[in-house]
Amino acid sequence: MMMPRQLLAVLLLGVATPAFAQDRAAATPPPTNSWRIDPGHSELTFSIRHMVSRVRGQFNNWSGTITGDLDGWESAVVDVTIDAASIDTNHERRDADLRGKDHFEVETYPTITFKSTKIERSGDRLRMTGDLTIRGVTRPVVLEGQLTGTAQERGRTRAGFEASTTINRKDFGLVWNRAVEAGGWLIGDEVKIDISVAAIR
Numbered sequence: 001m002m003m004p005r006q007l008l009a010v011l012l013l014g015v016a017t018p019a020f021a022q023d024r025a026a027a028t029p030p031p032t033n034s035w036r037i038d039p040g041h042s043e044l045t046f047s048i049r050h051m052v053s054r055v056r057g058q059f060n061n062w063s064g065t066i067t068g069d070l071d072g073w074e075s076a077v078v079d080v081t082i083d084a085a086s087i088d089t090n091h092e093r094r095d096a097d098l099r100g101k102d103h104f105e106v107e108t109y110p111t112i113t114f115k116s117t118k119i120e121r122s123g124d125r126l127r128m129t130g131d132l133t134i135r136g137v138t139r140p141v142v143l144e145g146q147l148t149g150t151a152q153e154r155g156r157t158r159a160g161f162e163a164s165t166t167i168n169r170k171d172f173g174l175v176w177n178r179a180v181e182a183g184g185w186l187i188g189d190e191v192k193i194d195i196s197v198a199a200i201r
C-alpha cells in the first residue's frame with residue numbers, strides 16, 4: 001500500500017489526460033505515475049481586496065498533467081493550464097470586465113499556465129516553485145501545501161491536497177485601478193490563490 005509521503009509530488013494541482021493520449025488509451029494503459037483531477041471535488045479559487053472587503057472567485061475550467069517517479073518525487077513535473085475566460089466571481093458584469101482588455105484580455109491571452117521547476121518537502125508539507133504565466137508575462141511563484149488524506153476506492157488510489165500562494169497582480173501586467181472618493185484605490189494589488197485537489201491515479 002502506498003504511503004502518503006510518496007504521493008506528495010503528484011498531488012498539487014491534479015491532472016487531466018491530454019487529448020492526444022485519449023485515442024491511445026485503449027491500447028496503452030496509463031503510466032502508474034500519472035494522476036488525473038476529479039473535477040467534481042477540486043477547486044482553484046482566489047481573493048483580492050475591494051475597498052473595505054474582499055472579492056472571491058474561481059476558475060471553473062482548468063486541467064493539467066503531473067508526472068514523476070513516486071520513489072523520487074523531487075523530480076516530478078507539474079503542468080497546469082487554466083481557461084482564463086472561465087473566471088467566475090458570481091457577478092456577470094464584473095466577470096465580463098475581468099475578461100476584457102483592462103484585465104485578463106482573454107481574446108489575446110486565453111490561458112493561464114503554471115509549470116513546476118522545483119519541489120521540496122519538509123515532513124508532510126510540500127513547497128513547489130514554478131513559473132506562472134498570465135497575460136503573456138511569466139514570473140516565479142512558490143506554493144505551500146500539505147496532503148489532506150488518501151483512500152482506496154474501487155481499486156483506485158484517491159488522494160487530496162491543498163496549497164496556496166500570494167502574487168502581486170501588477171507583476172503580470174494587471175495594472176488597472178481606480179481612485180475612490182475617500183482616498184486609496186478600488187482594488188488591492190495582492191491576490192491570494194488557493195487550490196484544493198482530489199486526484200485519482
